[in-house]
Amino acid sequence: MKSNNKPTVLLAGATGYLGGYIATILSQEQIATKLIARSPQKLKALESKTVKIIQAEVTKPNTLINVCEGVTTVISTIGITRQKDGLTYMDVDYQANLNLLNEAKRAGVKKFIYLSAISGNKYRHLKIFEAKEKFVDVLKLSGLEYTILRPNGFFSDMKDFLQMAKRGRVYLFGKGEQKFNPIHGEDLAIVCLQAIDSHKSEIIVGGPDVLTFNEISEMALETLQKPIKICHLPDWSRRFLIWTLRTFTSSKTYGPIEFFLTLMADDHIAPRFGTRRLRHFFRENAAHN
Template structure:
């Protein structure tokens, strides 16, 4: 039986990939910092408690492994690590182990339009690792989702507080994807020939439409305030100038992608409306 090593198994997407792997014909090994965060119903997996930022703790982690999937990256900043520490260096540490063990393929989840957004701290680190992976000599696959439903929770939170604030006219479009829809593709990528997969969810929506879905789920009056775009640009200037990368990295990415279309080929069956309905029920 072939074996897959999954890094990032306790994150949003990683948890869905782990479940998908469990239902597949692969043996599964995971690297996690906190094993207690693994789903309690996950069984028959090999668990390595280690930190990818510390190479000594993952020595020989890819021994007897055929494939590697990494979802490792900073989304919500909680530690003192920077993007280059995690999105780049931690993944590079894992890649070195994968090369040493001569794994068959390394699949990495990056971001949509990452190549165009290298001026952002998050994308600069991710794309630097992408280049390392491409030049590693290993077979690889770069998966670029437009965004996750979990990211869209910010709209829902604003709606629950009474008002959603958008920059510009709210007509930029996106089609975020549910982790449950993306996970099977990540597993299939191990056996497919594609070296880069760009993917989004089934619904292409404007920011105004996303806002309305959030209000409808809450059964609340729709209150959307459109702010002039210069305020977004000024906010970017302020956070970059007066705060640390630890704080402004996620804000920088969020404020930048709000001012562009994030639309990729449609896949999946999960709809944002249902996601918001579930949040409302909770």
Template sequence: MNTNTTNTSVLLAGATGYLGGYIAKELQIRKIETKILVRNLEKTAHLKSEHSTIFQVEVTQAESLKGLFKGVNTVISTVGITRQKDGLTYMQVDYQANKNLLDEAKRAGVRKFIYVSVLNGRLHRNLKMVEAKEAFVDELLQSGLDFTVVRPNGFFSDMKDFLDMAKKGRVYLFGSGEQKFNPIHGQDLAAACIDAIGSVKTEIGIGGPDILTHNEVAQMALLANGKPINIVRFPHAIRKFVLWCFRTFTSSKTYGPIEFFLTFMGDDAIAPRYGCHRLSTFFQQEMDVIQKADK
């Protein structure tokens, strides 16, 4: 992967999220001039540096972006709904907000657009959380800009769900629990996103260094909590029934994250390995933070 970022000026959208914060820090470490777009200035203390300028905008409103792309040659966007509860839809954020960024980038003569989607997104366009992301990827394909779609496996931050279950002394899985995946730490993924500035690849699948089964992650979470190994495995038929119930009786705002989680709990999700952070270490660090807070 070509990591040359000489004479690069970046506009970063989505910096207050899990991954965006790590990207902002990595840009600072590499001393890359950066414009950071945020909705809430109260969440930006950790983003300030001598190489960054912070702008308060609403990316779902195209007019708020005008003039901000001047002098920028690369846009990095991690904009998307995960567990937000602000009333906006996936199409309004994951698709339209990113399209607003893309349209303004084209008008300003930006050279490259880097967008963070999900692993195997094309295979899961039927999911509400993925549908809008892939609709935006379609826009990138037709944009005429150089672009790279970064497709990560699960984030370490998402693995806190295992810790939360383990805290109560039991972890619930589906099937045999032998489904494999390799989640990635935000710091490792951030480095890969910035390396993509100099890459000629239009798509990069990426995961962490360790390929783990769901059983192994459950065991790690229980051990980190100081709990005995107690894993309950439900048949996939129950997982599919729960999916049907949520899709039938709740709104997409409610079932979107659950649909995404339950779907990916049913299959292997292995991406090319990258980085050096281990999930077991992350779990222990999270528990150390919790224990200190409880004292």
């Protein structure tokens, strides 16, 4: 018979970048886990004595009925960077997470762990953050114990530098001296698991290396054995591009670009964690492409 202090976790978003790493660790640690997915066959390989796959869609509350029965902790990495299927940020980042929270409350779940992003509250005027932080507001008032994870950029987002490097030149706004420390999904998954037993209501985290955009650009070019060619565009062009996109395109188009361009303007240094280096990530991805 299981002891009462062992968690039973429900993970939403297991088919995504970070969710995949979290699901793998939950499986490896043999933690009793329910993985919900719109397409369960994508997670079939993870099914085991401790891992159960459930078909459900967080955007459809009727499919979530009873999914949280027996669950002590819900982890949600549900969110969209690029809108698709006609769904908006409010449909997914806010409403879908709210559907899950309502079911968690009904089932007596103790804790809800939610993935937002660094400086989310400061930038809640951005379309992506508007929906995420609206959910954070509700979660804080839910009565459940909660932890909000606020990671710095993901390594996966840094692939854009490799794509530019492949074409022989990297373009940056301003002087390129803004600093940040992106984190690998595998390291962030460890932080997420640690959050199950943590009493922190918010965890801000980044990777082990604090880097400037110039350093990341050089790293990408060196990885592909290209000459160091970095073009620094004036910062007004970054602001003008954001204004143009907001004025002439839909949030579906400008949302992710507005997010990246806004955060590129300042330093974002989070407490350092992990062992995985961006240089190694670039090498792995360059080898696979």
